[in-house]
Amino acid sequence: MTVHRDAAVALIEQLLDEGIALRRRARGLLPPLLQQAAAMICRALDHGGKIIACGNGGSAADAQHFAGELVNRFETDRPALAAIAITHDASVITSIGNDIAFEAIFARQVAALGRPGDLLLAISTSGNSANVVAAAEEAAGRGMEVIALTGGDGGALGRSAAVALHINIPHHSTPRVQEMHITVLHLLCALIDRTLSSEGGGDEPTHPV
Known part of the structure; x- marks a missing residue:
């Protein structure tokens, strides 16, 4: 199967243009939300709490990516931060899914941890992942704050009373939303590092080979 070169170039340019336009739109929407989200995360960590992240599919990968940046580091050497993604333990997830329901795979772990x-x-591209909504409700019921990261119109997660802060990427395309989600997470990491550095004096950014 071959794609005509002109058609391929046109597709690439179209998709890049969509991403650029969405970033420009997000530039006007995201700064106050990300400042608030970073402050909430830093407050939880400062008070001895931990960050728990969840999502399905690509959002599961984003949850693990974010937890990895916190536990290890982003660009600046600093103490390890308490974070865990509850998306990757196959034995736990399949036992809950088999014995209870797939909708409970995250909520049950939130109840335990x-x-x-x-x-x-709580990350959901559509905002309608039932297991992510259930996790948010379980977390709020346990005295945890919940940040929702969604796309589209925010779905059930964005409308949930369990959510303290809703960060929405208002776009219909799942790939474009996911591209912005990882950008949001990287921006949060940068803000968290900046906050911790200003509070305790951090090292200069490092760039490992």
Whole structure:
């Protein structure tokens, strides 16, 4: 199967243009939301809490990526930060899915691991992932703050009373939303590092080979 070169170039340019336009739109929407989200995350960590992240598919990968940046580092050497993604333990996830329901795979883990003062980052491209909504409700019921990261119109997650802060990427394309989600997470990491550096004096950014 071959794609005509002109058609391929046109597709690439179209998709890049869509991404650029969405970033420009997000530039006017995201700054106050990301400042608030970073402050919430830093407050939870400062008070001895941890960050729990969840999502399905690409959002599961984003949850693990974000937890990895916090536990290890982003660009600046700093103490490890308490964060866990509840998306990758196949034995736990399949046992809950088999014995209870797939909708419970995250909520059950939040029930086991979540404590008052912790924070849940709930990621759903559509906002309608039932298991992510259930996790948010479980977290709020346990005295945790919940940040929702969604796309489209925000769906059920964006409308949930369990969510303390809703960061929405208002676009219909799943790939474009996912591209912005990883940008949002990287921006949060930068803000968290900046906050911790200003509070305690951090090292200059490092760039490992």
